Structure formats: C-alpha cells, structure tokens
Amino acid sequence: MGGSKPKPPPPPTIIYAPPPPPPTVTQAPSQSLQTQTALNEVSGKQTRLNMELGAKLDRTNAEFFAGQDIRRTKATAAENRLTQKAQYGLETDLTRVRGQEERAQTVETGAQYREGLRTAGKETRATDLQREMFRRYKENRDYEQAQRQYRA
Numbered sequence: 001m002g003g004s005k006p007k008p009p010p011p012p013t014i015i016y017a018p019p020p021p022p023p024t025v026t027q028a029p030s031q032s033l034q035t036q037t038a039l040n041e042v043s044g045k046q047t048r049l050n051m052e053l054g055a056k057l058d059r060t061n062a063e064f065f066a067g068q069d070i071r072r073t074k075a076t077a078a079e080n081r082l083t084q085k086a087q088y089g090l091e092t093d094l095t096r097v098r099g100q101e102e103r104a105q106t107v108e109t110g111a112q113y114r115e116g117l118r119t120a121g122k123e124t125r126a127t128d129l130q131r132e133m134f135r136r137y138k139e140n141r142d143y144e145q146a147q148r149q150y151r152a
Helices: 032-151
Strands: none
Touching: none
C-alpha cells in the first residue's frame, strides 16, 4: 500500500478590503469661542461691579454704625450724668438728715446730762443734809447724855 495520504487543501486566502479613506474634517462655523469670551467679559464686569458696590456698602455701613456708636455713647453718658445727679441729690439729702439727727441727738444728750447733773446735785444736797442732821442729832444726844451725867 503505498498509500500516500491525500494532501489537505490549501488554506483559504483572505483578501482584505482596502481601508476607508481618512475622514474629511469639515469645519462648521461656531460661536462658542466668541460666546465664551463674551461671557467671561460680562462676568468680569459683574464681579468688578459687585466688588465696587460691596465696598460702597461697607463704607456706608461703617459711617452709619459710627454714627450709631456716637449716639449710643452720648446716650450712655447722659444716663450716667442723670444717675450721678440723682445719687448726689440723695447723698445731699441723707447728709442733711444725718446732720439734723446728730444735732437732735446732741441736744437730747445734753438735756439728759443736765438733768442727770440736777438730780445728782439734789441727791448730793439731800445726802449732805441727812449727814448734817445725823451729826447734829448725835451731837445733841451726846450733849444731853453729858448733861445727864453731870447732873447725876
């Protein structure tokens, strides 16, 4: 047998289609760049305007609040003056009353002291009188005793 094997068929040949031509770029007119540029300019102007108005508002507020602070300080000072005036009036009145009370107390103390002196003087005189009376009594008794002994 000498057989030879039949040869396999040759592989199929692949024929590739030619590549497509490169795309052609067709430029369409666009306003996007111009629009973006215009928007950027408008945005910048708006930002500057906002900053200017903010600064102006800050100056106005500072001026207003400075005025408010001045008015508040003046009102506080006026209240303090009124309070001090009222306190001074109260202190003056209290000092006047205290002086009147002290003078009245001094008058009363003096009257009581003088009355005490009078009472002490009366008591001293009464005591002295009692001593004198007792002394005379004893002298008279001694004299009478002496007379009785002499007579006896």
